[in-house]
Amino acid sequence: MSVAHLIGKAGKPYTVEVEKCHIRQFAQAIGDTNPLYSDEEFAKKTVHGGIIAPPTFPIAMSEESDEDLDLGLEYSRMLHGEQRFIYTRPIRPGDVLTCQLKVTDVYEREGKNGTMEFIVMDTEMTDAAGAHVVTSRTNIIYRSVSANA
């Protein structure tokens, strides 16, 4: 099955409020003790001017959607190949982010086990004023069925 028809598919926009304690828990799980993520007094004195979220935090926002975009893909064939975060500004506690998942690209490459398909999914996050905050770009490797045997 080709996955080319998935380009342009989009999920329903959803809104998430960023909580200070979620940022702290996320940093703690990584074992990241940087006070930038928890200590307002410290963070104020940095270039950021206040607490921000760790660079990979947007991934936790991608999981907040109530309903997954059903692309009809087999979960067992999907591999997380690459991840990228393109920032206009850092995420801060209190941000109300509107997020939307879109399939922005699909392409093929010849691999050792036959043709591999790649699916690029962007989750764009904008703030309450409608300004872009960050785009979370996930590159999925969709393995061919034969490679799965």
Add this chain to the structure above:
Amino acid sequence: MLELAQLTTGQELPAYTKEPVTKVQLVKYAGASGDFNPLHTDDAFAQKIGMPGVIAHGMLIMGFLGEYVNHLAGDLAIVKDFSMRFGAMTFPKDTITCRGVIKETYEQHGARFAVLTLYAEKGPEKVVGSGEATLQF
């Protein structure tokens, strides 16, 4: 902490070694990230699909690199772009070392940037993933 004026292309940055990955950490990361795929938390499930046991979330390892990057950036620089390509799997008890090399520095629209090439390794020459970060000073 990086001083932009002192950075040169090809310069190796001080490496940073994390505590070994633990199963408890994977459970914590599942909760904090919302990624509850049992491959990362349930040994029996992982073994059923051919793994020796649970494996770490790729995003946890990217989180280690993010920790490294903001540690280097200190209170001076802002992460504008951050990417990682996932390679080998990481298992509990693996120790990850983060390394960075300056790829380039440049100026654009009056702002100054440094691009870092990043590596996460679980031993000498055992790269589990590589990435890149653009810092704005």
